[in-house]
Amino acid sequence: MPTSTLERDSGLLWHPYGPLDAGAHFSVTGADGPYVELRDASGSAHRLLDGMSSWWSVVHGYQHPVMDAALTTQIGSFSHVMFGGLTHEPAVELAERLVAVTPDGLDHVFLADSGSVSVEGALKLAIQYQLARGRDRRRFLALEGAYHGDTTGAMSVCDPVGGMHNDFAGLLATQLFLPRPPLPEASAAEVHEWSVKAENLVDAHGAEIAGIIVEPLFQGAGGMRPYHPAALQSLRRLATEIDAVLIADEIATGFGRTGSDFACRAAGITPDVMCLGKALTGGYLTLALLCSGTVADVITTSSHRALMHGPTFMANPLACAAANASVGLLIDDETSGWEPAIGRISQALETGLAPARRLDHVIEARVTGGIGVVELDRPVDVGLTTRIAAEHGVWVRPFRQHIYTMPPYISSPEVVDTITAAMVAAAAAHGDGCEFEVAS
Numbered sequence: 001m002p003t004s005t006l007e008r009d010s011g012l013l014w015h016p017y018g019p020l021d022a023g024a025h026f027s028v029t030g031a032d033g034p035y036v037e038l039r040d041a042s043g044s045a046h047r048l049l050d051g052m053s054s055w056w057s058v059v060h061g062y063q064h065p066v067m068d069a070a071l072t073t074q075i076g077s078f079s080h081v082m083f084g085g086l087t088h089e090p091a092v093e094l095a096e097r098l099v100a101v102t103p104d105g106l107d108h109v110f111l112a113d114s115g116s117v118s119v120e121g122a123l124k125l126a127i128q129y130q131l132a133r134g135r136d137r138r139r140f141l142a143l144e145g146a147y148h149g150d151t152t153g154a155m156s157v158c159d160p161v162g163g164m165h166n167d168f169a170g171l172l173a174t175q176l177f178l179p180r181p182p183l184p185e186a187s188a189a190e191v192h193e194w195s196v197k198a199e200n201l202v203d204a205h206g207a208e209i210a211g212i213i214v215e216p217l218f219q220g221a222g223g224m225r226p227y228h229p230a231a232l233q234s235l236r237r238l239a240t241e242i243d244a245v246l247i248a249d250e251i252a253t254g255f256g257r258t259g260s261d262f263a264c265r266a267a268g269i270t271p272d273v274m275c276l277g278k279a280l281t282g283g284y285l286t287l288a289l290l291c292s293g294t295v296a297d298v299i300t301t302s303s304h305r306a307l308m309h310g311p312t313f314m315a316n317p318l319a320c321a322a323a324n325a326s327v328g329l330l331i332d333d334e335t336s337g338w339e340p341a342i343g344r345i346s347q348a349l350e351t352g353l354a355p356a357r358r359l360d361h362v363i364e365a366r367v368t369g370g371i372g373v374v375e376l377d378r379p380v381d382v383g384l385t386t387r388i389a390a391e392h393g394v395w396v397r398p399f400r401q402h403i404y405t406m407p408p409y410i411s412s413p414e415v416v417d418t419i420t421a422a423m424v425a426a427a428a429a430h431g432d433g434c435e436f437e438v439a440s
């Protein structure tokens with residue numbers, strides 16, 4: 001009879017992008033600050049640094065006193081109420097804060113229960129905007145290497161090869177894709193060549209394109225890769241030219257992760273719609289949102305009026321309370337804010353990952369703000385990487401050819417050093433001829 005949590009999980013629960021019988025590496029028994037407490041299959045206990053911030057979200061660490069207190073207070077008042085016909089202080093306060101901190105011109109907020117759902121909302125908003133303008137435009141222009149979530153609309157704008165287009169052909173709308181934009185260090189000629197491709201695609205399909213959707217300046221789960229700001233600027237220009245809605249999916253990049261509060265700001269552009277999630281609630285609860293400007297006004301003054309979306313748990317008060325506390329820590333608080341944190345983390349990542357560049361099978365080791373990526377010339381062996389990182393006191397979850405980290409913002413330089421040492425050791429262990437459990 002299986003007795004441990006790990007044994008009972010296997011074959012019972014699906015995990016993200018994993019087979020039913022693959023199970024998990026560890027079960028979690030507790031977490032505090034940057035640490036997670038785990039038990040492995042043999043029953044041994046581990047206390048590891050969370051190099052993943054639980055997928056970009058737990059930026060303040062676990063059991064943060066300010067976050068915990070905000071939720072306890074809200075539970076003492078009310079935990080949920082429908083949002084149709086009703087409103088509440090946590091939602092209004094959150095929307096006011098978001099309008100204040102996002103680039104000027106993004107004045108209206110739609111609250112969604114996850115990042116994927118906020119992307120659905122953004123796509124719908126773009127289509128309804130076009131309808132309000134008297135145009136029937138339903139296609140989107142997206143980037144190869146993109147990741148925008150797992151729901152149907154979001155999947156349709158994910159990378160057509162690495163995404164799920166083949167499995168769900170027929171269900172997914174067929175969108176338009178541009179090649180991955182050039183890297184930040186690309187030459188002016190390369191950037192120009194890419195921009196011409198973008199222009200040509202827009203020239204050919206402008207009358208069908210409702211919107212352009214991108215992860216600004218850094219592609220996350222689809223490829224862990226930064227790109228040149230001029231590419232984003234040309235998409236802004238093209239969207240304006242054809243009156244398409246420019247959607248900036250800042251679900252991963254928002255709140256400082258790439259080294260500016262929002263990646264759009266670093267490129268000097270304002271999108272028509274911005275999606276935010278992940279770090280929004282400090283990883284305490286699922287919540288995402290989209291902010292928009294005049295596109296929302298156009299819909300409101302047309303015969304369409306409403307954005308046709310309204311989930312059961314829209315504006316959940318606990319999630320809003322967590323978001324208010326998280327955004328307060330990220331933006332208003334000088335010591336816990338994203339800026340000093342990312343400065344500190346970025347520098348430690350640079351130093352700590354440099355030795356990986358000397359390894360034969362490492363293509364590159366790259367730091368973008370608070371993100372560190374080691375790219376191998378082969379798929380990462382997940383089992384090997386997990387074991388070696390754990391021996392170094394670190395939890396990382398590699399993906400395809402990447403061993404990567406986005407440490408919690410509370411991480412000291414010593415914490416980042418431990419994470420990078422584990423990553424370099426794991427990369428070094430990928431010598432030729434080793435057995436593979438391939439990362440997906």
Ligand SMILES: *Cc1c(COP(=O)(O)O)cnc(C)c1O
Binds near residue numbers: 119
């Ligand atoms: C994670 C992510 C999403 C999806 O968010 P979920 O909350 O997982 O649905 C969408 N876009 C980007 C850029 C992301 O990183």
